[in-house]
Amino acid sequence: MTTPRWKNRPEGSNWGDFGPDDQIGRLNFLTPEKVLQGIAEVKHGKSFCLSMPLDYPGGTVLSARRRPPQVMAGMRNGRPYYNYAMQDENPDLTDVITDDAVLIYTQYSTQWDALAHVGSHFDADGDGVDEMVYYNGFRAGTDVIGPEEPHFDEGTGCTHSGVEARKLGIESMAATGVQGRGCLIDLAHHFGMERKLIGYEEVMRACEADGVEVEKGDLVCLHTGFAKVILDMNKNPDPKVVASSCVELDGRDEKLLKWIDESGLAALIADNFSVEAFPGTKTEGRHATLPLHELCLFKLGIHLGELWYLSDLANWLRENGRSRFLLTAPPLRLPGAVGSPVTPIATV
Incomplete structure (x- = not known):
């Protein structure tokens, strides 16, 4: 399959599978049936807010390039x-x-990544030269527009002048409603609160112990406890605590990446800074800094949620012997943005 935008698609990608102009990727799996499955998980009518206050984490310890609102x-x-x-x-x-x-920096606190957030250098047109492209072959400079004459504003920390994701912006995600069956994997319960890399084997061990089954179209949430650590520091995060707390996914674990692909999950969410360890573990040759981001956002069209607050929900689900719930989590319908704050709601 080819389109006017590409002749080659990355190995292991699903470009074109949802149509040549698709901009929502695996959110296509959020069918009416998946929404009904989520609604069927509502037994108590109890809701959990899964967002931190948007002025958390506080300061710029987590990212020097993102500032509080x-x-x-x-x-x-x-x-x-x-x-x-x-x-x-x-x-x-x-x-x-x-x-x-x-x-507001759209990705400072609890947020969604749009598919325009991470692309890659890839020879999509088959001319032997890599170009900067995003999911489904949308192009940097044509579909995702950067500033022609950057003007840095010291006061805001921003660069202005005509930036816009004309394709793959967060508004396409918002238009779907982002509602369906959530599924929580409680990594903090099984692996503690100290920082360590985990991969496929550990994730499967946690799922097996708790009877968690991830099915096609599920919105998968990974509870590490990191957002709770951030909240407890009251907008004054300690760099040493940040660097030593909670498990992170090893984005170079090929078995983990294969599971993300083959599970059919519609979106992947975590309560930590970048879902996977940042930066990724060292490797040789040309490679992505964040291989899980490359797989999800660039190859498969899987939106990533970061810095969600999952601890209260995780505790309730464990006390009640459950792992599934109704998740409602639309981003701002903000045309052209490559990320968005979100106030997700889990209903059980």
Whole structure:
């Protein structure tokens, strides 16, 4: 299969399997039947918020390139539109109005990665030269537009000037509703709170011990306890604690990557910084820094959720002998963005 955008597709990818112009990847597996399966898991009507407050983790310890949100007052008549007395305009009016604006790094806290978040150098057009491409062959510079004349703003830490994911932006994910059956794998319970790399064997051991079965179209959540560690540090994360806490997936474990592919999971979510260990373990030759990201976002169209808060849900599921729930987690429908904050809800 070829398309106007590519003649070659990466080995092990599913480019074109959902159509030549597909932009949602494995979210195609979130069928009405999967939504009904999720709804069938609701027995108690109890809901869990799976988001941290969006001003966590605090500071820039987790990522020097991402900053906490800044909440600002809107303006009206040259004055801050905050505790604004309308009687100043008309003495007969009693309203007091507050409006605000937010500058937010879309991937600072609890978030989704859009498929435009990570691409790769790959010879998609078969001319013998690698080009920068994303899932399903969408192109850097054509479909994902970067700044032509970057202007760095020290105050915001951002580079402005016409950036836009015209394809694979987060709005395509949002339009699906992102609702279905969630499935939690409790890695923290089985492997503790100290940092260590784990792979396929450990994940399967945890699933077997708890009777967890991942099926096609499930939204899989990995509980490591990391978000709870972050919350307990109250927006002042200790770099030593961050570096020594909780299990991380070994993205170079080929058996783990094969399982992610063959399981049919629709999305992969974790309560840590990048799902897999960052940076990835050392290897030789040309390679991706984050091989699990390359597999999921670039090859298979699997959206990744990061820094979700899963501990309360994990504890309840364990106490009640369950691993499945209804998960509702649409990102912001923000055209052109390559990531989004999210306030996921699990209902049991």
